[in-house]
Structures are given as structure tokens and as C-alpha cells.
Amino acid sequence: SQTIHQWPATLVQPVGSPLSLECTVEGTSNPNLYWYRQAAGRGLQLLFYSVGIGQISSEVPQNLSASRPQDRQFILSSKKLLLSDSGFYLCAWRQGAGNIQYFGAGTRLSVL
Amino acid sequence: AQSVTQLGSHVSVSEGALVLLRCNYSSSVPPYLFWYVQYPNQGLQLLLKYTTGATLVKGINGFEAEFKKSETSFHLTKPSAHMSDAAEYFCAVSDFSGGNQFYFGTGTSLTVIP
Numbered sequence: 001s002q003t004i005h006q007w008p009a010t011l012v013q014p015v016g017s018p019l020s021l022e023c024t025v026e027g028t029s030n031p032n033l034y035w036y037r038q039a040a041g042r043g044l045q046l047l048f049y050s051v052g053i054g055q056i057s058s059e060v061p062q063n064l065s066a067s068r069p070q071d072r073q074f075i076l077s078s079k080k081l082l083l084s085d086s087g088f089y090l091c092a093w094r095q096g097a098g099n100i101q102y103f104g105a106g107t108r109l110s111v112l
Numbered sequence: 113a114q115s116v117t118q119l120g121s122h123v124s125v126s127e128g129a130l131v132l133l134r135c136n137y138s139s140s141v142p143p144y145l146f147w148y149v150q151y152p153n154q155g156l157q158l159l160l161k162y163t164t165g166a167t168l169v170k171g172i173n174g175f176e177a178e179f180k181k182s183e184t185s186f187h188l189t190k191p192s193a194h195m196s197d198a199a200e201y202f203c204a205v206s207d208f209s210g211g212n213q214f215y216f217g218t219g220t221s222l223t224v225i226p
Contacts, residue, residue, distance in 0.1 A: 006155075034214075043218035044156075044202065090155055094214075099144050099163060099206060101214050103155035 002027035006091045006104035013111055019064075019078040021107050023091030026072065031093040033074040034101065035066055038088040050074060086111045114139045114205050118217035126225045131175075131190040133220045135203030138184065143205045145186040146214070147177055150200040159201075162186065173197070198224045 003026045013019060025031050035047040046059045048066035056066050063082050067075045074091060091104040119134040137143055144163050148156040160171025167179040173196075177188045186203060203217040 044216040046213065049213065088153075092156075100146070100158055100161060101156075101204075101206075103148075103157070105155045106153065108153060 002093075002102065004091060004093055004102055004104045006089075006107055008107060009105065010108045011110070013081050013109065015083055015111055016080050019076070019081050019085070019109070021076040021089055021091075021109075023074040023076075023104055024072055025074075025093045028072070028093070028095060030071060031095055033068060034092040034094070035074065035076050036090040036092065038090060038106075039086075044090070048076070081111045083111050085109065114143065114207065114215045116203050116205050116215050116217035118201075118203050118220050120220055121218065122221045122223070124223040124225055125193045127195060128192050131188070131193045131197065131222065133188040133201050133203075133222065135177075135186045135188065135217060136184055137186060137203070137205045139205055139207065141207050143207060145177075145179060146204040146206070147171065147175070147186075147188050148202045148204065149173075150202065150219075152199075156202060159188070193222075193224045195224050195226060198222055 006023050032051050034049045036044045037047055038044050048058055050056050050068045053068055064078050089107045092101045094101045115138045117136045125131055146161045147159040149159050150156045159175050160169050162169050162179045170176045175190045177186050179186050201220045204214045206214045
């Protein structure tokens with residue numbers, strides 16, 4: 001069966017520090033991968049999605065970037081965090097020919 | 113373009129009462145529709161989905177939703193609320209566009225009053 005892992009679960013970082021959140025999927029190949037941000041009291045905002053290795057689409061201009069160095073690995077990064085980057089970050093995957101997105105447990109990021 | 117509107121960001125019901133969470137969508141093609149539930153500090157879990165066929169779909173935990181094309185709606189219901197149903201609920205729409213994207217509503221927070 002397929003599983004998705006996200007880490008860390010929680011993270012507290014100072015303003016201006018770098019960020020690296022990692023997401024990996026097991027049990028499937030060539031998945032579509034997604035990064036979402038959920039700000040307090042708000043819905044899900046799609047940040048990036050990827051349909052293959054090295055292929056990244058950005059939905060909104062921001063202080064973040066994403067990379068997909070391997071088929072089942074999706075990384076969310078920042079060189080310098082801003083206060084506004086605080087939120088709950090969710091990784092998700094979807095099989096290209098399927099129609100359900102499966103979510104990781106999320107990372108709670110607090111930028112202080 | 114597709115979009116989802118969830119009416120009511122907060123809904124409160126008494127334990128044992130009917131749960132009704134509203135979702136309307138906009139789509140230029142036949143949509144795939146989903147409801148997800150999110151418990152505090154957790155990821156999203158699929159409740160149910162509509163793709164084709166029967167318009168009344170049943171999901172986990174006693175929830176069901178009905179696809180009404182004429183009303184462009186996909187409301188979520190449960191006959192009798194339990195305390196454990198308290199969570200955030202998201203409606204989403206998708207199609208088979210190139211990015212295989214989902215479009216989520218802003219969510220409805222359900223409170224169950226004992």
C-alpha cells in the first residue's frame with residue numbers, strides 16, 4: 001500500500017533562517033506531488049505541484065521554492081523565512097491516472 | 113477555471129442533530145467532487161468522492177453527499193452528529209486537466225454541542 005511521509009511535524013524557526021521540509025511517498029511510482037499551505041482559519045492554498053522529476057509548477061509568487069530530486073521526493077525550501085511564512089504545510093500525492101489526493105500529516109511551521 | 117464555494121465557515125449542531133455542510137462548485141467540464149475531513153494538526157482524510165454514476169455517494173463515518181448538477185452543488189450530510197465529528201471539512205473539485213489539480217473550498221469548521 002501507498003504511504004506518504006512528511007517531516008518534521010513541527011518546526012520553530014527565526015525570521016531570516018532557511019527552511020527545508022521534506023515529503024516522500026512510498027508504494028507508487030511517478031506520482032503527481034503537491035505542496036499546500038494552510039494559514040490559521042483559512043483554506044488550502046496550492047503552492048507547488050510536480051508531475052515528474054525536476055518539473056515544478058508554481059501557483060503563487062512567494063518566498064518559497066520546491067524541488068523534486070527523485071521520483072517520490074518533494075522538498076519545500078526557503079532561503080530566508082518571513083513571519084508570513086508561518087502556517088501548516090501539507091504535502092499530497094496523486095496517481096496521474098487516478099483522481100484522489102492523499103495527504104501527509106502536515107508540518108506546523110512557526111516563524112518568530 | 114474551476115472553483116468551490118463553501119457556505120458557512122462555522123457550523124454548530126447539537127449531538128444527534130442533522131449535519132448539513134454546503135458546497136457549490138463551478139466547472140466548465142463534468143467535475144469530480146470530493147469531501148475531506150481534517151482533525152486538528154493532522155492532514156486531510158478523504159470522506160467520499162463523486163466521479164460518475166450514482167449521484168448519492170456514501171462515505172466513511174456515516175456521511176453522504178449528493179451531486180446535483182442542476183444546482184451545481186455537492187452538500188455533505190449526516191443524519192445524526194457525534195462528538196467525534198467535530199473537525200474542519202473541505203469540499204474540492206477536480207478534473208483531468210494537465211496538472212491534475214484540486215481546487216479546495218475555504219473549509220467549514222463543524223462544532224458539535226453536547
